[in-house]
Amino acid sequence: MQLRRKFxxxxxxxxxxxxxxxxxxxxxxxxxxxxxxxxxxxxxFDYIGxxxxxxxxxxxxFIEGLKNSFLLLISVPIILVTAIFFAILLYERMGGxxxxxxxxxxxxxxxxxxxxxxxxxxxxLNGILNFFLxxxxxxxxxxxWFGSSKLALWTLMFVIMWKEIGFxxxxxxxxxxxxxxxxxxxxxxxxxxxIKKHIYITIPQCRNVISFLSVILIITMFAWVFNYxxxxxxxxxxxxxxxxxxxxxxxxxxxYNQGLGSAAAVILFIIMLAMIFLYTKLFGKEETD
Amino acid sequence: MTFKNxxxxxxxxxxxxxxxxxxxxxxxxxxxxxxxxxxxxxSKEDYIExxxxxxxxxxxxxxREVFLGKDFAQWFLNSILMxxxxxxxxxxxxxxxxxxxxxxxxxMREGILKFVISLMMISPVIMIIPLFVFMSKVQLTNxxxxxxxxxxxxxxxxxxxxxxxxxxxxxxxIIESAYIDGCSSIRILRNILVxxxxxxxxxxxVINALWVWNELLLALIFLQKDQFKTLMTGITVFKSRYNVNxxxxxxxxxxxxxxxxxxxxxxxxxxxxxxxxxxxxx
Numbered sequence: 001m002q003l004r005r006k007f008x009x010x011x012x013x014x015x016x017x018x019x020x021x022x023x024x025x026x027x028x029x030x031x032x033x034x035x036x037x038x039x040x041x042x043x044x045f046d047y048i049g050x051x052x053x054x055x056x057x058x059x060x061x062f063i064e065g066l067k068n069s070f071l072l073l074i075s076v077p078i079i080l081v082t083a084i085f086f087a088i089l090l091y092e093r094m095g096g097x098x099x100x101x102x103x104x105x106x107x108x109x110x111x112x113x114x115x116x117x118x119x120x121x122x123x124x125l126n127g128i129l130n131f132f133l134x135x136x137x138x139x140x141x142x143x144x145w146f147g148s149s150k151l152a153l154w155t156l157m158f159v160i161m162w163k164e165i166g167f168x169x170x171x172x173x174x175x176x177x178x179x180x181x182x183x184x185x186x187x188x189x190x191x192x193x194x195i196k197k198h199i200y201i202t203i204p205q206c207r208n209v210i211s212f213l214s215v216i217l218i219i220t221m222f223a224w225v226f227n228y229x230x231x232x233x234x235x236x237x238x239x240x241x242x243x244x245x246x247x248x249x250x251x252x253x254x255x256y257n258q259g260l261g262s263a264a265a266v267i268l269f270i271i272m273l274a275m276i277f278l279y280t281k282l283f284g285k286e287e288t289d
Numbered sequence: 290m291t292f293k294n295x296x297x298x299x300x301x302x303x304x305x306x307x308x309x310x311x312x313x314x315x316x317x318x319x320x321x322x323x324x325x326x327x328x329x330x331x332s333k334e335d336y337i338e339x340x341x342x343x344x345x346x347x348x349x350x351x352x353r354e355v356f357l358g359k360d361f362a363q364w365f366l367n368s369i370l371m372x373x374x375x376x377x378x379x380x381x382x383x384x385x386x387x388x389x390x391x392x393x394x395x396x397m398r399e400g401i402l403k404f405v406i407s408l409m410m411i412s413p414v415i416m417i418i419p420l421f422v423f424m425s426k427v428q429l430t431n432x433x434x435x436x437x438x439x440x441x442x443x444x445x446x447x448x449x450x451x452x453x454x455x456x457x458x459x460x461x462x463i464i465e466s467a468y469i470d471g472c473s474s475i476r477i478l479r480n481i482l483v484x485x486x487x488x489x490x491x492x493x494x495v496i497n498a499l500w501v502w503n504e505l506l507l508a509l510i511f512l513q514k515d516q517f518k519t520l521m522t523g524i525t526v527f528k529s530r531y532n533v534n535x536x537x538x539x540x541x542x543x544x545x546x547x548x549x550x551x552x553x554x555x556x557x558x559x560x561x562x563x564x565x566x567x568x569x570x571x
Contacts, residue, residue, distance in 0.1 A: 017383065029416065094307050103315050104318055112503060114524065162317070
């Protein structure tokens, strides 16, 4: 009786969630694998074996996209180091820290399309950045920031970092607040320098937050930058800012090649799984405190 | 969270260095926002003569013009509709699931939770093709139902995770005494757990609302007709339509941003605390 009632209740509570999750995640994940072996034309679905995958790896646009997605990962350590540094500054209660905390979080609230459009204007050839550079007599730095295929990816990376860093700072800062003060006091008595103190106490204490953030940032940089690319560069000039995610979108919804797009999605998925697996193997597990 | 004053000492970065570093980061963070608002307040003529300076008197012309634009008000309503529906529906479903995952003990409990958490890492772009094929087949593209269903699903993993960790931190004794008083389980959830869980619930509302409001990829694909567009897809249209009138575009962006700044302000007190308590259980 009791057991039966318990079983019914659990099922009733879980069913809505599992049904929606099944529809939005589970069913598409199976289907996308199936589609990746198909040619899809309108309502015709034909199995064509590995053709999509072979085409994909002979496609310079896809390869370029993959390469750029990996290049964007360079920003992960940069964000982490900068965020740790500024979180420590905030934590050490410099004057005005409350105000700083609020302003540093502001970019996180802005919508990416908004950020994209605004930065698009700032970095224009006749935009405000180049205007300032000229006024400051730094003409040699003037560039077509998004128009040059050499610079576009790095400008894009800068915009993404600008937007994402606030979240990391706040999260690390919040963790710092709960560190046991005695750890620092004893280090200070021993006369440890500022840098040593933070390398040997702060960073190990923040281990969990840092690894949590690393995973989030890796995923963001690798597979969650569509909004930036769409509003800022659409993959151009040439393929210089093409990333895997944007490639999937273009292939499936502009070129209407959904089979090829699915194959790209499967590869992106596998790489992400592999990276996360590798990451947890290397840095995961061990608990602190 | 007590925290003692840490006095600057020898071989520590000096106060001036600190303030300078921090100020430069703040200027960097604020400059684009300032640039956006500054440009939005200029009249068209003002902008032509004086592109980067401060506005010569504030012009509200743009504000009116944005809202008078044929579709803008519709997009605004659509965004509000999508955000409200998916945030509320996902919250209700997540509350039920988190209740089952925290207050009952059964075999697959940890397995289900782990599975749900791992879904947080999957980017929507991976599911988008099959979802589009399916939605086209059942004619739910360009409809409020289709997109809300997808948004709800995408919000669920994080919501379930945050609520489950919070529910598990509530002492079992409180629940047991209610059971003894003869409360049904749904009433325990509604009358005891929900009122106790306001910080994570508010955190979820803020984060999820930000996410849906700012979402672009799915909105582009599933809502292609003008009447269903959200503000974010609208912005991209807006930008190309008014490419010559940059102050007007900027005003559009400012208006789009305001609701989220308001939500953030309202939830700020709980927001960071809720986020940390959930995602960083040490």
